Amino acid sequence: MTTLLHIDSAITGEASFSRRLTRRIVEHFRSNQPDIKVEYLDLAEQAPSHLSIESLGFRLGLTDEQLTDAQRRENEITMQLLQQFLKADIVVIGAPMYNFTIPSQLKAWIDRIAQAGHTFKYTENGPVGLAAGKQVVIASSRGGAYSTSEQGQAMEHQESFLKVIFGFFGITDIRFVRAEGVNMGDAAIEQAMGEAQRSIEELALEAA
Numbered sequence: 001m002t003t004l005l006h007i008d009s010a011i012t013g014e015a016s017f018s019r020r021l022t023r024r025i026v027e028h029f030r031s032n033q034p035d036i037k038v039e040y041l042d043l044a045e046q047a048p049s050h051l052s053i054e055s056l057g058f059r060l061g062l063t064d065e066q067l068t069d070a071q072r073r074e075n076e077i078t079m080q081l082l083q084q085f086l087k088a089d090i091v092v093i094g095a096p097m098y099n100f101t102i103p104s105q106l107k108a109w110i111d112r113i114a115q116a117g118h119t120f121k122y123t124e125n126g127p128v129g130l131a132a133g134k135q136v137v138i139a140s141s142r143g144g145a146y147s148t149s150e151q152g153q154a155m156e157h158q159e160s161f162l163k164v165i166f167g168f169f170g171i172t173d174i175r176f177v178r179a180e181g182v183n184m185g186d187a188a189i190e191q192a193m194g195e196a197q198r199s200i201e202e203l204a205l206e207a208a
């Protein structure tokens with residue numbers, strides 16, 4: 001059975017464009033595969049804490065006796081998030097642009113799943129991703145337009161960062177469903193959501 005992990009990170013609740021898009025993307029997958037298993041993670045509600053001396057993650061290989069209670073608790077959170085990510089065949093992520101990059105809640109989740117020996121490893125020939133074979137679909141929302149100019153592309157560290165990190169994990173199938181320019185007036189919103197909807201339909205056509 002296919003497992004889909006649905007993640008939202010926007011802090012804007014019902015007004016969120018990225019949440020609207022992740023819902024539509026998940027609906028499309030569900031309509032193509034009615035028995036798909038969907039897990040949901042709302043990082044605006046339950047983000048892991050930022051990395052700290054207790055949650056560095058390098059200690060995942062240590063035995064229980066070698067850990068403090070706080071380290072053990074943090075390792076459990078990291079392992080649970082890692083396993084949830086690793087077992088998903090499809091990962092749908094709502095990723096708004098905040099200050100030219102992703103929300104810190106989403107970064108905190110990535111910091112937990114970026115673990116040597118689990119999602120990547122270093123070899124004599126450089127890093128190797130260990131999470132190959134998944135599809136990642138990112139619902140990207142942003143107030144301004146960045147994709148249509150060289151200057152915009154140089155300024156954005158949201159989609160480009162996500163592409164790099166999931167690529168680093170060995171994932172080659174990374175799609176973007178983009179609504180950009182949503183703070184540029186009603187006509188821009190309509191155009192942005194129309195383009196995003198067409199990207200979702202393309203995904204659905206491929207999956208059919």
Ligand SMILES: Cc1cc2nc3c(=O)[nH]c(=O)nc-3n(C[C@H](O)[C@H](O)[C@H](O)COP(=O)(O)O)c2cc1C
Pocket residue numbers: 010011012015016017018019096097098099100101141142143144145182183
């Ligand atoms: C804290 C914060 C920072 C933002 N920073 C940017 C930015 O750097 N560039 C931009 O184009 N839009 C920026 N925006 C606008 C959002 O990207 C835009 O409203 C987007 O729709 C947010 O996603 P959402 O609708 O899913 O909440 C920012 C919004 C917030 C709340």
